[in-house]
Amino acid sequence: MADRNNHLASRGGERLYNGIIKENPTLVLILGMCPTLAVTTSAINGIGMGLSTTVVLLLSNTLISMLRKFIPDRVRMPAYIVIVASLVTVVQFLLEAYVPALYEALGIYIPLIVVNCIILGRAEAYASKNPVFPSAMDGLGMGLGFTCSLTILGMIRELLGGGTFLSNGATAVFTIPQSVYTPANIFILAPGAFIVLAFIIAIRNRVIRRNQEKRSRENRKESV
Amino acid sequence: MNNSIVKDAMRLFIITLISGIILGFFYDLTKGPIEAQEEKTRTQAYQTVLPDADRFEMAADTAYSSDIEMQMQPFLNRAGYTSDSISGLVIASKAGTYSGVALTVTAHDGYGGDIQFSVGILPDGTISGISILSISETAGLGMRAKTDPSFLSQWTGMKQKSFDLVKTGGDPAAGTVDAISGSTVTSRAFQRGINAALIAFENLQNNDITTAGGVTIG
Numbered sequence: 001m002a003d004r005n006n007h008l009a010s011r012g013g014e015r016l017y018n019g020i021i022k023e024n025p026t027l028v029l030i031l032g033m034c035p036t037l038a039v040t041t042s043a044i045n046g047i048g049m050g051l052s053t054t055v056v057l058l059l060s061n062t063l064i065s066m067l068r069k070f071i072p073d074r075v076r077m078p079a080y081i082v083i084v085a086s087l088v089t090v091v092q093f094l095l096e097a098y099v100p101a102l103y104e105a106l107g108i109y110i111p112l113i114v115v116n117c118i119i120l121g122r123a124e125a126y127a128s129k130n131p132v133f134p135s136a137m138d139g140l141g142m143g144l145g146f147t148c149s150l151t152i153l154g155m156i157r158e159l160l161g162g163g164t165f166l167s168n169g170a171t172a173v174f175t176i177p178q179s180v181y182t183p184a185n186i187f188i189l190a191p192g193a194f195i196v197l198a199f200i201i202a203i204r205n206r207v208i209r210r211n212q213e214k215r216s217r218e219n220r221k222e223s224v
Numbered sequence: 225m226n227n228s229i230v231k232d233a234m235r236l237f238i239i240t241l242i243s244g245i246i247l248g249f250f251y252d253l254t255k256g257p258i259e260a261q262e263e264k265t266r267t268q269a270y271q272t273v274l275p276d277a278d279r280f281e282m283a284a285d286t287a288y289s290s291d292i293e294m295q296m297q298p299f300l301n302r303a304g305y306t307s308d309s310i311s312g313l314v315i316a317s318k319a320g321t322y323s324g325v326a327l328t329v330t331a332h333d334g335y336g337g338d339i340q341f342s343v344g345i346l347p348d349g350t351i352s353g354i355s356i357l358s359i360s361e362t363a364g365l366g367m368r369a370k371t372d373p374s375f376l377s378q379w380t381g382m383k384q385k386s387f388d389l390v391k392t393g394g395d396p397a398a399g400t401v402d403a404i405s406g407s408t409v410t411s412r413a414f415q416r417g418i419n420a421a422l423i424a425f426e427n428l429q430n431n432d433i434t435t436a437g438g439v440t441i442g
Contacts, residue, residue, distance in 0.1 A: 039363075042364070067239075071235065072236070073237070074232055074233070075232045075236045078236060079239050081237065082239055082243050086246060086247055089247055090246065090247065090250045093253075093254040093258070094250070094254060096256035096258050097253075097257035098257060100261050100265075162364055162365060173300075185383060187364070188362075188364030195426060
């Protein structure tokens with residue numbers, strides 16, 4: 001039993017690592033580009049979109065994994081869409097009714113989550129073929145990976161395009177004085193999103209490749 | 225073969241049926257609280273633009289309540305504000321005495337579609353506050369109208385027949401306000417919308433508009 005628990009825990013950890021680093025949905029799988037490019041004008045926006053997607057992804061992966069034996073293979077897509085859309089709508093109702101402040105902040109992102117292809121992508125690629133616990137962890141990992149990428153992207157765009165750091169619109173943690181740096185509006189607009197995203201992907205690829213080369217060199221040495 | 229199609233359809237039907245029932249249940253559960261929340265938001269918006277008032281009412285005459293947009297449009301058009309409309313009028317009172325109006329303006333000339341905001345005007349024509357109800361301008365540019373309060377606060381406490389937009393160095397007390405840098409279209413939509421509200425206000429004062437509670441404009 002302890003062995004089984006250990007196994008489950010390590011599998012969960014592997015899923016988290018996979019979602020955040022190895023198969024990061026934004027930077028590696030290049031999924032969910034619409035919300036990624038559209039909402040990351042500030043770091044706070046990125047965190048908001050990322051965390052609300054994480055919650056839905058965790059729930060949808062869990063539900064779809066639970067129902068994976070019941071859902072017929074040939075009509076799985078409409079079944080997934082119905083489940084995800086219902087889930088998002090229920091979350092939206094509950095937020096609007098009982099947590100209006102959070103709804104006010106996340107309101108515009110919630111309908112966007114339904115059409116986020118990460119959710120359908122993970123349902124199809126993972127949750128439909130795996131048990132509940134790893135599927136839930138996969139959802140959590142993918143969600144957190146999405147959140148991390150969006151936050152970094154938002155942070156860079158906000159800094160270059162608005163001259164602020166972690167601003168919620170009215171107040172910021174710090175603001176670069178206009179005399180030191182004049183914000184370049186293009187980073188707030190769509191072209192800036194593409195440019196910054198491309199650089200982040202390039203840097204991530206380079207770091208990962210370096211690590212792999214280092215590891216394979218070490219392996220070679222050991223074998224000699 | 226035929227059998228399996230029926231089986232697939234049945235299962236999909238069960239999934240949609242259960243989803244529908246769950247949705248209906250949650251809709252019903254949250255309907256009341258959501259309506260209460262919306263009502264609270266509306267009252268809060270009036271309260272922000274007219275902080276001194278203690279009661280907000282619609283006009284008793286439907287021409288100035290549900291048909292206010294049709295009633296006001298000719299005056300706005302005549303003044304050249306064809307892309308703005310007045311979509312709501314609420315009459316405020318304090319201890320039963322008329323203390324101002326809150327006009328809901330819909331500006332159709334925003335960069336990202338319609339912008340709706342509420343303008344509070346005191347009986348003497350002073351703007352007491354502006355509050356945005358819905359806006360979908362570009363984040364980081366036009367959206368600063370909402371996120372940076374220094375733009376709309378230029379109008380607060382000012383009494384002018386109309387306001388002009390300048391790039392920098394505006395003096396609201398003399399009828400000029402600063403545009404948001406890089407967002408001329410959004411700034412213009414607000415400036416014109418607020419001017420439209422002032423035109424409507426001037427026109428309202430010439431009519432004896434009364435609420436059900438007996439408060440009269442003028």
